[in-house]
Amino acid sequence: MRHYTLGIVAGVLTSAALLLSHSNEVKAHGDVVPQAVDTADLPKLGKEWLEENPWRDPKNENWAKAVSIGASGYNQNCARCHGLEVISGGLAPDLRFLEADIDGDEWFLERFKIGYTQNGITKMPAFGELLGQEAAWAIRTYVESRPDEGALDDYVGRLKEIKAELLELEGVADALEQIKPLREEMTKIALSVETGSGAPVADSAASRSAAFLDGSPEQIKKAIEALTVGLSAAK
CATH class of the missing domain: 1.10.760.10 (Cytochrome c-like domain)
Structure with a gap:
């Protein structure tokens, strides 16, 4: 790895x-x-x-x-x-x-x-x-920079759980403290996802979603969308 x-x-x-x-x-x-x-x-x-x-x-x-x-x-x-x-x-x-x-x-x-x-x-x-x-x-x-075949398989379950947690936080006025550990976890996952090409870094559902999480309602929505699209493609 x-x-x-x-x-x-x-x-x-x-x-x-x-x-x-x-x-x-x-x-x-x-x-x-x-x-x-x-x-x-x-x-x-x-x-x-x-x-x-x-x-x-x-x-x-x-x-x-x-x-x-x-x-x-x-x-x-x-x-x-x-x-x-x-x-x-x-x-x-x-x-x-x-x-x-x-x-x-x-x-x-x-x-x-x-x-x-x-x-x-x-x-x-x-x-x-x-x-x-x-x-x-x-x-x-x-x-x-595309993820390798099956590169997200070990993380799909957890990413779905994170998506569910984000759905609960959507609309919460000040969710930054709850979001911070989720962002950190997805960033860690993103860094462990390998590419199919051997390129040094993969762009994945985890990295895309983490990029949006600044605590604002609009960005939470985008993070959820990123997970939805990315997890669908990972199937």
Whole structure:
């Protein structure tokens, strides 16, 4: 099992909060024009394509933004074939298990830049010139941060209990003291969840929910939603 330090917690939680804001932006690609991805909040990488993901390290100041922007880009352009939360239904490769290293990056970039055609039929359109490498690496960062198959299995029961506790606290005027230990527990769970790609940090239902818990009623509602969506995908 991989172990991570608390030094990356802030990045994980920031990414989780940003990510849920894009959770409903799911569109199809297939035979339609690829959808533009807003990468204005990420640094420009230049005209020459990099060979390795520049935002893989969760300590990188741009990691959280890359995961969030990548989620939006993935949902708009990739989810129809590769599945919501990158859980493929068999129509296309399950990208959760594409290694988070330079070899995996090479395969990803080739498909992203030139697409994929089989027997004269376009299975995947070319995204490279249309979306650019900032979008490519953001999507790559989001994809490789997906939890491994069954990574949440040991925690599903407890996360459901936490969700029930949050439901009871929803609407409570000052619930910060009751919420604090729940947030800490979910943060601890989040740091123990492994990725399928071998990337250092997973973005999961636990990290997303913990990111919202500041004690306000509105944020409690968002934390509950994050658990609902994440636990559904984990089934």
